[in-house]
């Protein structure tokens with residue numbers, strides 16, 4: 716039986732976002748825990764500024780790509796599972812996938828607002844995007860706390876999702892992995 720798959724564009728977007736998000740989690744954690752001044756001492760101001768700029772740039776890119784994925788999901792509905800999943804697998808899958816979309820839209824929005832409220836530029840490659848919110852240090856702190864908290868939830872989701880993918884791929888061998896695989 717031929718496995719039904721997501722479209723090639725959807726599969727490519729999935730794996731591009733995986734790479735971007737892993738990089739964002741690592742660099743973001745370094746930025747927040749080492750801090751600007753200490754990072755300048757360690758690697759110099761050019762590299763430090765590049766790390767901030769690219770964290771913001773690729774974060775905004777993830778936001779844009781996730782919105783694109785939401786639209787594509789309405790146009791090209793997810794293929795049916797063959798063989799059909801049981802009810803628990805369906806429910807856990809639906810919940811995890813919904814939380815992924817929510818987290819990967821909320822995290823960059825809170826990063827954007829936290830950056831702008833802190834009085835910093837929201838950089839996207841060579842452009843500075845509108846901050847959308849005035850300077851407010853307290854609010855900036857709150858937005859960054861949400862940015863960090865949802866990132867931790869995201870890490871939990873990634874572990875659960877990867878575990879489930881491996882289980883379908885290596886244990887159940889039911890073609891679920893091929894739906895999103897590039898090969």
Ligand code: HEM
Nearest residue numbers: 739740743744746747771774775777823826827830863866
């Ligand atoms: C999917 C997209 C994103 C992910 C997964 C992500 C992830 C993270 C993580 C894990 C941290 C460390 C949080 C902590 O431990 O306190 C962080 C910090 C940071 N993020 Fe993001 N981020 C994303 C998008 C953005 C965007 C769009 C912006 C701004 C436009 C941004 C700006 C920042 C800044 C400035 C910090 C350092 C905060 C500080 O110094 O306390 N992030 N990010």
